[in-house]
Structures are given as C-alpha cells and as structure tokens.
Amino acid sequence: MWAAKAKTCCRQLRDRVLRLLADGFTPDRHWIQNHIANCPRCQRRLARLGNVELAISMLKSQPHNLDLLMRANTQAIGVLKHCLRTTAKAERLRNIRPDLSIIERCSRYKHSFANVAACIAIAILMKSGAFSSAKMFESKGQKAVENYYASNAGEDIARDIFTTNA
Amino acid sequence: MTGRAVSIELLWDIPIPKALEQTQGWVLCAMQWHGRELVNMLWRILGNEQDVCDAYQDTFLKLAHHEHGCKPENVKAYVFRSASNIAISILRHKLVEKNNLPPRITAQHNMNSPAAELDTRYMTEALRAGIAELPEHLRDVVTLHDLGDLPYEQVAKILGITAATARVYRCKAVQLLAVWMRKETR
Numbered sequence: 001m002w003a004a005k006a007k008t009c010c011r012q013l014r015d016r017v018l019r020l021l022a023d024g025f026t027p028d029r030h031w032i033q034n035h036i037a038n039c040p041r042c043q044r045r046l047a048r049l050g051n052v053e054l055a056i057s058m059l060k061s062q063p064h065n066l067d068l069l070m071r072a073n074t075q076a077i078g079v080l081k082h083c084l085r086t087t088a089k090a091e092r093l094r095n096i097r098p099d100l101s102i103i104e105r106c107s108r109y110k111h112s113f114a115n116v117a118a119c120i121a122i123a124i125l126m127k128s129g130a131f132s133s134a135k136m137f138e139s140k141g142q143k144a145v146e147n148y149y150a151s152n153a154g155e156d157i158a159r160d161i162f163t164t165n166a
Numbered sequence: 167m168t169g170r171a172v173s174i175e176l177l178w179d180i181p182i183p184k185a186l187e188q189t190q191g192w193v194l195c196a197m198q199w200h201g202r203e204l205v206n207m208l209w210r211i212l213g214n215e216q217d218v219c220d221a222y223q224d225t226f227l228k229l230a231h232h233e234h235g236c237k238p239e240n241v242k243a244y245v246f247r248s249a250s251n252i253a254i255s256i257l258r259h260k261l262v263e264k265n266n267l268p269p270r271i272t273a274q275h276n277m278n279s280p281a282a283e284l285d286t287r288y289m290t291e292a293l294r295a296g297i298a299e300l301p302e303h304l305r306d307v308v309t310l311h312d313l314g315d316l317p318y319e320q321v322a323k324i325l326g327i328t329a330a331t332a333r334v335y336r337c338k339a340v341q342l343l344a345v346w347m348r349k350e351t352r
Contacts, residue, residue: 048344055293055347056312058286064209064218071215072205072222073197079227081190089194093201 070096193230196241204249207314211253213294221256225249243324246316250309257298289347296343304339307332 036042073093077085084090106113142162149158204225208218225248229238238244297308303325310321311332318329318336325332 045344048348049340051289051347052293052340052343055289059210059213059290059293059313060315062210062213062290064205064215068209068215068218069202069205072208072219073201075219076197076223076226077194079223080193080230084190084194084230087191087194089191089198093194093197096201 066097070094190230190235192237192241193226196229196245197226200242200245203314203316204245207246207309208249208253210313211250211294211297211309212257213290217253217256217260221249221252224252228252240324246310246314246324247306250306250314254298254305254309257294261295261298292347293343296346299346300339300342304335304342307335308339308343311336 036046073096077090077094080090146158146162149161201222204222205218208221209215212218212221225245228248229241229245232238232244297305297313300308306325307321310316310324311318316324318332322329322332327335
C-alpha cells in the first residue's frame with residue numbers, strides 16, 4: 001500500500017519536473033545558460049539537436065499537391081466492398097477538396113476581429129468610466145456649492161436650499 | 167420453376183447491401199474524420215505521392231478487414247498506428263533499394279561541405295532514414311507527434327503511455343537522430 005503511494009508520488013513529481021523542464025522555467029536556468037555559453041561541447045550538442053529540429057520543420061513545411069487527399073481516398077475506396085463504394089459518402093470522399101476549417105478560414109480576419117474587440121472594450125471602459133466620473137463630479141460640485149452658500153449666506157439657508165433640491 | 171425464380175428474386179431483394187453498409191460505414195467515417203491528418207502524416211514520412219496513396223489504401227483495407235470486419239475499440243489509434251507502421255515499412259524497403267544502387271548514383275552530395283548540411287533535400291532524407299531506424303517506441307512518438315501533428319496527450323492515448331513518457335521518448339529520439347545525422351554527414 002505504502003509502496004504504491006510512493007510510486008504515485010514519484011510519478012507525479014517526475015511529471016512536474018518534466019513539465020517544468022519543457023516550459024524552460026527551471027531554477028538552474030541561468031546556470032544552464034551560462035554553462036552553454038562557455039562550453040563548446042554543449043554548444044556542439046545543442047547545435048546538433050537544433051539540426052534535427054530544423055530538419056523536422058523542413059519536412060513539415062514541404063507542401064503536397066492539393067488533390068492528394070482526393071486521389072488517396074479514390075484509391076482506398078476502390079478496394080473496399082462494393083456496397084461501400086457505391087454510397088453517397090464514398091462519392092463525397094472521392095471528390096473531397098482540401099477545404100479549410102472554419103478556424104483556418106477565419107484566421108485571415110483575426111487581426112480585424114482583434115481590432116474590433118479592442119475598440120468595443122475601449123468604448124465600454126470609456127463609457128463606464130465617463131459615467132462614474134460624471135456622477136462623482138456632480139456630487140463633489142454640489143458639495144462645493146453647498147459649502148459656499150453655508151459660508152456666505154449661512155448654514156440654515158444652505159440647508160434649506162439643498163435639502164429642498166435633494 | 168417459376169416459383170424458384172421468384173424465390174431467388176426475393177432473396178436479391180433482401181437488403182443485404184444496406185446491412186453491410188451499416189456495419190462497415192464506420193470505415194468511411196474514419197476516412198472522413200482522419201483522412202486529412204493521415205495524408206499529411208504519410209506525406210511527411212514518405213515524401214512521395216504514390217507511396218502515400220498506397221500506404222493510405224493499405225491502412226483502410228487493414229481497417230476494413232480488422233477481425234472479420236469488426237470495428238476496433240479506438241479507430242483513431244488503430245488507423246494512425248497502422249498508417250505509421252505501413253509507411254515505415256515502405257520507407258525501409260525504399261532505403262534498402264537505394265543502398266543496393268551503385269555508389270555512383272547515390273553519392274550525389276559532398277557530405278563534408280557546409281552547403282550539403284543545409285541542403286533541404288539531404289537533411290530531410292537523412293531524417294527520414296533516421297526515423298526508419300529508430301526503436302519502435304521512440305519512432306511512434308516522433309511520427310505521431312512531429313509528423314502527424316498530434317498533441318502529446320493524444321499520442322499518449324494512442325500508444326497507451328502517459329504524456330510525460332511521450333515527451334521523454336521524443337527527447338530521446340531527437341538525441342539519437344542528432345547523433346545519427348551527424349554520423350551521416352561525416
């Protein structure tokens with residue numbers, strides 16, 4: 001029982017450490033950076049790792065023909081059972097076009113959306129800020145006028161005027 | 167005689183194709199849902215359109231004949247693992263064929279030149295060859311995560327490991343690839 005608990009704890013700890021390492025937020029981050037800056041062996045190793053990452057990104061960036069999915073579907077459906085080959089879904093798959101998803105289609109408008117959202121947010125903030133400021137200004141102004149009347153015309157008159165107004 | 171003909175006709179009228187369509191319709195659904203991602207992954211592994219089509223066909227043929235036409239528990243995992251394995255075996259076959267060619271044809275690059283190191287084609291070919299040589303558990307993570315664009319969580323689910331283990335495997339795979347790619351450039 002205790003061993004199982006310890007195992008779970010160790011696994012959780014390992015997961016946390018790995019996550020921290022993956023995020024780059026380690027307590028030894030500066031020490032690691034300084035070491036790499038001064039160690040040619042580590043520099044070479046990092047460069048080699050960088051080469052692999054570069055090759056992976058090159059592999060990912062190579063485009064294929066737009067009709068590849070359509071051709072692959074046609075070839076694959078061609079060897080399936082006859083009842084599957086003749087369905088409407090199979091026909092749709094044979095003629096499938098590389099349509100972009102809604103997110104991809106909307107991605108070109110993302111800057112416009114962001115601008116509009118920012119404008120709306122600013123307008124809301126301005127409106128709420130302006131109204132609260134106006135209210136504050138009104139109450140402070142009223143107090144100032146009341147004080148003026150109280151000092152020049154007397155407190156009774158000022159109270160009469162402002163209590164009747166209120 | 168007429169009665170027999172009628173009975174045969176009636177037999178034809180029984181909606182057998184409909185029933186089959188219902189039972190194996192999930193093959194087409196899998197094609198619809200995962201086809202795009204699969205083609206992308208296969209293209210990145212193989213780099214040849216005809217090979218991609220062949221691997222894709224074999225994958226869905228295997229899926230349709232899985233345990234006499236039964237639907238696998240996790241279709242996505244089955245499809246991705248099958249496609250990856252088929253693609254790797256095609257890639258290995260091609261590498262063997264390439265190695266059997268005379269050295270005059272294969273040695274197109276001067277491996278020591280810095281230009282060769284940065285040559286896209288050379289680098290991608292070296293990477294593909296390295297991926298084909300990786301141990302299965304490391305290769306699966308690299309193909310699914312890097313070439314199939316699947317997040318670690320999904321890779322872990324497909325392979326039956328934790329996401330942290332998948333990260334560790336990926337890290338080990340990159341280290342191995344770095345060593346092998348360096349050896350090839352020498």
